[in-house]
Amino acid sequence: MCPGGGDNDLIISTLEKYYTYGPYKPKVSIEDDWIKIEIDASTIISQDNDYKKAIALCEKGKYAEAKPILKNLISKNPTISEYHRIMGQILSDEGDQEEAINCLIDALRWDSKNGWALLMMGNIFAKFKNDVPTAMKYYDQALVANPNDNITINNIGANLMQQGKLEEAKKYFWEAIRINDKYPNTHFALGMIAEREADFQSAFYSTIQAIKLNKNKDVLYQNSVRKAFEIAKNILATDAGKKIYREYRHKLEFEGDRRIDIVQDEEIPTAAKFEFAENYEREVHIVRYKPSYPAVEHLIMHELVHLDFVIQARKDDLNQLFISNQSHKTQFITGLEPTIKKLNKMGISEKSIADYCSNLYEGINRQIFNTPIDLFIEQFLFTEFANLRPYQFLSLYTMLQEGLKAVTDKKIIELSPKDIISKSKVYNIVNALQFKDLFGFDFTKEFNATPSELKHAKDFYEEYLQYKDDKEPAEEYELVNIPDELYQ
Numbered sequence: 001m002c003p004g005g006g007d008n009d010l011i012i013s014t015l016e017k018y019y020t021y022g023p024y025k026p027k028v029s030i031e032d033d034w035i036k037i038e039i040d041a042s043t044i045i046s047q048d049n050d051y052k053k054a055i056a057l058c059e060k061g062k063y064a065e066a067k068p069i070l071k072n073l074i075s076k077n078p079t080i081s082e083y084h085r086i087m088g089q090i091l092s093d094e095g096d097q098e099e100a101i102n103c104l105i106d107a108l109r110w111d112s113k114n115g116w117a118l119l120m121m122g123n124i125f126a127k128f129k130n131d132v133p134t135a136m137k138y139y140d141q142a143l144v145a146n147p148n149d150n151i152t153i154n155n156i157g158a159n160l161m162q163q164g165k166l167e168e169a170k171k172y173f174w175e176a177i178r179i180n181d182k183y184p185n186t187h188f189a190l191g192m193i194a195e196r197e198a199d200f201q202s203a204f205y206s207t208i209q210a211i212k213l214n215k216n217k218d219v220l221y222q223n224s225v226r227k228a229f230e231i232a233k234n235i236l237a238t239d240a241g242k243k244i245y246r247e248y249r250h251k252l253e254f255e256g257d258r259r260i261d262i263v264q265d266e267e268i269p270t271a272a273k274f275e276f277a278e279n280y281e282r283e284v285h286i287v288r289y290k291p292s293y294p295a296v297e298h299l300i301m302h303e304l305v306h307l308d309f310v311i312q313a314r315k316d317d318l319n320q321l322f323i324s325n326q327s328h329k330t331q332f333i334t335g336l337e338p339t340i341k342k343l344n345k346m347g348i349s350e351k352s353i354a355d356y357c358s359n360l361y362e363g364i365n366r367q368i369f370n371t372p373i374d375l376f377i378e379q380f381l382f383t384e385f386a387n388l389r390p391y392q393f394l395s396l397y398t399m400l401q402e403g404l405k406a407v408t409d410k411k412i413i414e415l416s417p418k419d420i421i422s423k424s425k426v427y428n429i430v431n432a433l434q435f436k437d438l439f440g441f442d443f444t445k446e447f448n449a450t451p452s453e454l455k456h457a458k459d460f461y462e463e464y465l466q467y468k469d470d471k472e473p474a475e476e477y478e479l480v481n482i483p484d485e486l487y488q
Contacts, residue, residue: 081111118142211440232390241297429457
């Protein structure tokens with residue numbers, strides 16, 4: 001038995017949704033306590049294939065092929081709202097907004113609750129007619145039709161933002177996030193509002209989320225990338241980064257019972273380095289960094305984490321010391337004989353060749369020993385120091401570009417041993433994989449890696465991921481030995 005009034009409407013609406021197949025809605029009625037459901041099976045059977053074909057063509061942008069099919073479907077059954085709605089979508093994409101509106105009016109004539117048609121009408125009036133009040137009326141009705149449709153709610157927020165009503169817009173954007181937190185457009189919009197409000201940290205966070213969640217290299221993605229750099233540079237213009245590393249240094253000085261000096265030094269071979277007091281037989285630790293690099297606050301923090309990890313490992317007597325000696329270096333340089341001969345034929349001086357071989361040896365050693373530990377350090381910084389992320393972003397991006405050039409530049413490749421370039425490329429790709437996880441940018445294809453090199457990098461990174469979330473003191477050292485296994 002079905003009571004009358006509003007309950008009947010709810011029952012009819014629920015049954016309509018349940019028995020709807022694609023664009024084909026049943027007729028549901030209640031008479032004398034009986035529910036009657038009429039499904040036009042013959043129409044579904046005869047028209048469904050053409051409908052699906054038209055949809056597939058539209059998804060590929062083949063509108064010229066889809067339109068005749070839709071026109072034929074409309075002529076056979078003009079009461080199907082979705083036929084008109086899709087035709088309206090095509091015409092709008094082709095730039096004929098007036099005819100698109102006419103088709104959408106037909107769609108709404110046959111189904112006044114067609115949320116997508118209402119949404120499209122709102123989009124056309126907002127974007128092409130510059131008539132925000134009318135657009136809002138359609139959006140409101142679309143929201144009534146689909147109260148859990150995050151795209152409709154996002155568009156309402158976008159129009160409020162366009163009118164300068166930021167507080168009202170934020171309410172809709174946060175509601176859209178609540179419904180679907182994987183929609184990049186909403187995160188980008190929240191980033192834009194936060195930037196206007198000079199809340200640059202929130203703006204950076206939301207913009208990075210928009211990049212991470214965008215699977216297409218579309219206009220939104222490009223705008224998000226550009227905006228991320230702009231916001232990060234605005235943050236760098238403040239003293240926030242200095243405050244972060246000064247507080248962290250003070251904490252480590254207390255825990256390690258030793259002073260830490262921070263020194264500018266353009267002569268060091270890397271962007272920054274940590275000199276442990278014990279290794280230099282002095283009372284003070286020193287962090288050296290190149291001031292010519294952007295976001296040096298991140299470089300300093302990175303080096304300080306080296307000390308933090310050592311302090312934690314020392315508490316459990318787990319520290320390890322990795323060294324290389326002259327015999328290792330001699331063996332390495334012996335393997336460079338073909339390259340040395342090539343450089344001799346080019347007229348390169350003996351001293352320059354010796355310096356080149358030494359730098360190559362030191363460079364690959366730094367990658368072998370540092371890459372595994374650096375992965376944990378960057379994850380630690382990203383997790384524990386959220387306000388450092390803009391600095392980390394710009395700093396890592398710069399060093400990734402340096403690494404990319406070092407293993408893809410034609411002149412470097414021509415002069416360097418292939419196996420050294422290959423191994424160096426693997427380590428650089430490992431860093432690129434982490435950068436993708438942290439900030440959404442994927443540089444891995446730019447390395448032009450072989451399938452084998454890419455597999456080595458991914459295997460290495462997968463091994464790191466096994467430790468990442470529950471790392472114990474000194475576990476980072478276990479990854480230093482992984483390359484031996486990978487290259488066998």
